[in-house]
Amino acid sequence: MPEVSQQRQGAAETAPANNRIQQAIQAIGIFFLVQFVVGQFLGNNKASSSGKSSTVPAFTDRPVQPEISNYNSIPQTIAPIWPMNSSLDISIYVGPSLVMPALSSVDKDSLVLEEKEFRIGDWKENRQIDTSFKVPREVQNNGTLWAHFYVALHRHPLDPAAKSYDVAKAYHFFHPLNQVIPKKKVAKTRKLVGSSDTDIEEEEKPEVSGPTWSSYYHPNFTMSFIPDSGTQSYVNMHPAIRQYVHLEASGARDVSGQNGWYYPILFVNTFWQLRDHMTELNSTVKELPLHINLNNLANWKFSLYSSVGEGAKQSQKQAASGGPMPAGGDGSEFEAFKSILLDTNIYLLATTAIVTVLHMVFEGLAFKSDISHWRNKKDNVGISFRTILANVFMQSVIFLYLVDNSDGTSWMILFGQGMGIVLEAWKITKTVDVRVREATPDSWLPYKVTFEDKHKLSETEEKTKEYDQIAFRYLYMVAVPLLGAYAVYSLLYETHKSWYSFLITTLVGSVYAYGFLMMVPTHMPAKAMTYKFLNTFIDDLFAFTIKMPTLHRLATLRDDVIFFVYIYQAWAYKVDYTRVNEFGQGGDDEPNEEKLTSKPLSAALDGKVTATKVTGSEQSATKKRK
Numbered sequence: 001m002p003e004v005s006q007q008r009q010g011a012a013e014t015a016p017a018n019n020r021i022q023q024a025i026q027a028i029g030i031f032f033l034v035q036f037v038v039g040q041f042l043g044n045n046k047a048s049s050s051g052k053s054s055t056v057p058a059f060t061d062r063p064v065q066p067e068i069s070n071y072n073s074i075p076q077t078i079a080p081i082w083p084m085n086s087s088l089d090i091s092i093y094v095g096p097s098l099v100m101p102a103l104s105s106v107d108k109d110s111l112v113l114e115e116k117e118f119r120i121g122d123w124k125e126n127r128q129i130d131t132s133f134k135v136p137r138e139v140q141n142n143g144t145l146w147a148h149f150y151v152a153l154h155r156h157p158l159d160p161a162a163k164s165y166d167v168a169k170a171y172h173f174f175h176p177l178n179q180v181i182p183k184k185k186v187a188k189t190r191k192l193v194g195s196s197d198t199d200i201e202e203e204e205k206p207e208v209s210g211p212t213w214s215s216y217y218h219p220n221f222t223m224s225f226i227p228d229s230g231t232q233s234y235v236n237m238h239p240a241i242r243q244y245v246h247l248e249a250s251g252a253r254d255v256s257g258q259n260g261w262y263y264p265i266l267f268v269n270t271f272w273q274l275r276d277h278m279t280e281l282n283s284t285v286k287e288l289p290l291h292i293n294l295n296n297l298a299n300w301k302f303s304l305y306s307s308v309g310e311g312a313k314q315s316q317k318q319a320a321s322g323g324p325m326p327a328g329g330d331g332s333e334f335e336a337f338k339s340i341l342l343d344t345n346i347y348l349l350a351t352t353a354i355v356t357v358l359h360m361v362f363e364g365l366a367f368k369s370d371i372s373h374w375r376n377k378k379d380n381v382g383i384s385f386r387t388i389l390a391n392v393f394m395q396s397v398i399f400l401y402l403v404d405n406s407d408g409t410s411w412m413i414l415f416g417q418g419m420g421i422v423l424e425a426w427k428i429t430k431t432v433d434v435r436v437r438e439a440t441p442d443s444w445l446p447y448k449v450t451f452e453d454k455h456k457l458s459e460t461e462e463k464t465k466e467y468d469q470i471a472f473r474y475l476y477m478v479a480v481p482l483l484g485a486y487a488v489y490s491l492l493y494e495t496h497k498s499w500y501s502f503l504i505t506t507l508v509g510s511v512y513a514y515g516f517l518m519m520v521p522t523h524m525p526a527k528a529m530t531y532k533f534l535n536t537f538i539d540d541l542f543a544f545t546i547k548m549p550t551l552h553r554l555a556t557l558r559d560d561v562i563f564f565v566y567i568y569q570a571w572a573y574k575v576d577y578t579r580v581n582e583f584g585q586g587g588d589d590e591p592n593e594e595k596l597t598s599k600p601l602s603a604a605l606d607g608k609v610t611a612t613k614v615t616g617s618e619q620s621a622t623k624k625r626k
Contacts, residue, residue: 055077055231055259056077056078056079056231056254056259056260056261057254057255059079059081059082059168059248059252059261062252062253062254062261063253063254063255065252067255068253068255068257069257070256070257070258071253071257072253072257072258073251074234074235075234075247075253075258075259075260076233076234076235076258076259077231077232077233077234077258077259077260078231078232078234078245078247078259078260078261078262079230079231079232079259079260079261079262080229080230080231080261080262080264081168081248081261081262081263081264082120082153082263082264084120084121084227084228085119085120085121085122086119086120086153086154086264087117087118087119087120087153087154088117088118088119088120088151088152088153088154088225088264089115089116089117089118089151089152089153089154089155089156089158090113090114090115090118090149090150090151090294091103091111091113091114091115091149091150091158092111092112092113092114092147092148092149092150092292093106093110093111093112093147093148093150094110094112094133094145094146094147094148094177095110095136095145095146095148096136096137096138096139096143096144096145096146097138097146098146098174100148100172101161102159102161102162103150103158103159103161104159104161109133109134110133112129112131112133112147112290112292113129113131113292113294115127115129115294116154117154118225118294120225120227120264120296121227121228121296122296123296125294125295125296126293126294126295127293127294127295128291128292128293128294129290129291129292129293129294130289130290130291130292131289131290131292132287132288132289132290133287133288133290134286134287135281135285135286135287135288139178139215139281140281140282140283140285141283142180142214142215142281143215144176144178144215145176145177145178145215145217145281146174146175146176146177147174147175147176147177147268148172148173148174149172149173149174149175149266150170150172151170151171151172151263151264151266152169152170152171153169153170156169156170157169157170158170158172160172167248167249167250168248168250171246171249171263173246173266175268177217177221178215178216178217178281179215179216179217179218179270179273179278180213180214180215180216181213181214181216181275181316182212182213182214182316183212183213183214188497189495189496189497190495190496191492191494191495191496192491192496192499192502193491193492214280214281215280215281216275216278216279216280216281217278217279217281217285217288218270218273218274218277218278218279219277219279219288219289219290219291220272220273220277220291220293221268221269221270221290221291221292221293222268222269222272222292222293222295223266223267223268223269223292223293223294223295224266224267224269224294224295224296224297224302225264225265225266225267225295225296225297226264226265226267226296226297226298226299226302227264227296228298228299229265229299229302230299232245232262234247234260234262238303238306238307239310240306240307240309240310240311241302241303241306241307243306243310244265244266244267244268244302244306245262245265246262246263246265247260247261247262247263248260248261248262248263265302267297267302267305267306269297269305270309271305271308271309271338272338272342274335274338274339274342275335276339312334312335355538358538359416359538362538363416363419367419367423370423371423371426374426374427374430375430377430385428385431385432385451385465385468386468386469386472387468388424388427388428388431389428391424392421392424392425392428394511395417395420395421395424396421397504397507397508397511398417398508398511398512399414399417399418399421400504400508401504401505401507401508402414402417404497404500404501404504404505428451432451432452433451433452434449434450434451435449435450435451435452436448436449436450437449437450479510482510483506483507483510486506486509486510487506490502490505490506490509512554
């Protein structure tokens with residue numbers, strides 16, 4: 001028999017405050033996360049009904065079977081067979097078979113738990129058991145690892161093969177300890193040029209269609225008795241809860257023949273088991289550890305854990321089998337949420353929540369300010385149409401890259417990137433008219449998309465267009481050769497999933513490297529620029545707490561460089577508010593001469609109308625402006 005260590009609840013009272021805070025956050029997080037299944041959960045949860053406790057008598061007051069005239073094989077209402085404060089003995093054996101021989105002939109190495117006098121309803125009961133067991137050969141070959149639970153009132157026989165065994169005093173059931181779940185698909189990468197013979201052979205191997213299922217084992221189990229389950233409606237019970245309810249073995253009924261009894265519910269809680277912590281069972285696994293936490297659990301927690309956990313498993317199986325995507329997703333989001341609650345430090349968890357909220361707030365304010373600025377803009381002076389087109393292209397490339405690496409990208413990043421593309425595309429329609437025209441006869445396509453000016457350009461707008469063409473000509477002279485060199489290097493020395501992935505990765509590498517040229521905050525409203533700069537530092541924390549590809553994570557640090565360059569320029573080159581730039585913007589709203597001529601005439605005391613006298617300071621200001 002393995003060595004067993006026990007720990008009572010008294011030790012838990014000295015636990016650090018951090019654990020209590022983390023448990024509270026876990027409970028709150030679970031509560032809000034499972035709102036999408038509340039309808040399903042409450043729709044059939046008519047099981048618990050404390051008001052019906054008087055309808056089912058105690059098990060000791062049951063009538064003799066022949067005296068029941070209207071016997072129903074399926075009980076309508078069930079009640080606990082044993083009192084709430086009963087003292088129990090529990091033993092657990094593991095093995096590859098559903099059929100167990102007499103316990104006296106079972107190998108002692110398969111006994112993983114043996115507890116005496118566990119009291120149902122004593123919330124201080126909290127026993128920790130650490131042990132290990134050898135893995136049967138059948139389990140190594142994708143067999144099921146069964147745990148056989150033997151529960152009896154204290155000092156009553158546990159072995160069903162014993163002569164004095166009484167089904168009214170003991171019961172036995174089994175539950176699998178391993179899970180058969182689909183493997184994660186690992187994207188295969190290879191060199192597109194200059195591949196070795198081994199790479200070619202691996203490429204020629206046909207890929208298996210559909211999911212690949214495998215057996216996984218988690219070493220931690222929480223096994224909880226549910227002392228306050230009370231009288232329940234068996235026919236209306238939620239299926240996820242019903243699988244843990246074991247009816248009294250003799251089939252006894254009350255006088256009506258419609259109601260029966262059930263053994264204490266022992267819930268094998270796998271809710272907090274993460275796939276990343278599981279071990280794949282194969283021929284190389286010879287021995288496995290096992291940690292069991294034996295305690296009592298409130299009925300409402302049991303209902304929540306079982307229903308939500310079963311719903312997530314069904315969604316995962318449905319998505320892996322190629323069925324329609326469930327409303328709750330394929331289970332990966334739920335798995336990621338549990339991982340954050342379990343594996344993240346309590347302070348980092350709080351930081352993640354705050355950073356996420358701030359990121360969405362500043363992102364939304366920046367979008368709102370930018371849209372308001374462009375809606376009120378009346379001309380295209382100083383606006384680089386090619387820059388807007390370049391922004392649409394670069395943000396589209398980044399979006400396609402994030403989608404290509406969607407396994408490591410949060411939906412929040414994808415949403416923000418998609419909204420940025422829509423905003424930049426809308427700016428195009430504010431700058432020019434997008435039209436579909438018939439193509440020239442020598443064109444391959446019958447139609448083409450053209451960009452036409454909304455009105456006849458002024459002299460200043462024509463200069464803006466000319467400078468825009470010159471700037472991009474020099475930019476192409478530098479960017480295109482660098483992009484070509486990077487593409488050749490990536491093609492020869494790096495691995496890719498496909499030619500499409502190579503194209504997107506190469507383009508996004510260039511965008512991340514040289515995209516800062518498009519980030520200089522010219523002709524951007526002050527509010528939008530402020531929000532973007534604040535969001536820059538939020539993104540620094542966001543990048544290390546939210547899932548995203550490595551290149552996108554490093555690109556957030558690039559924005560900091562732009563911010564500090566802007567701060568230096570603002571300090572080194574003070575703003576002269578009286579100076580007008582090359583686009584006719586800046587300074588006062590109108591020249592001083594226009595202000596003077598627009599002043600109303602003043603009337604003298606004698607009734608004569610005289611012009612307003614120009615002061616020396618106003619004349620001086622006018623000369624400086626000139």
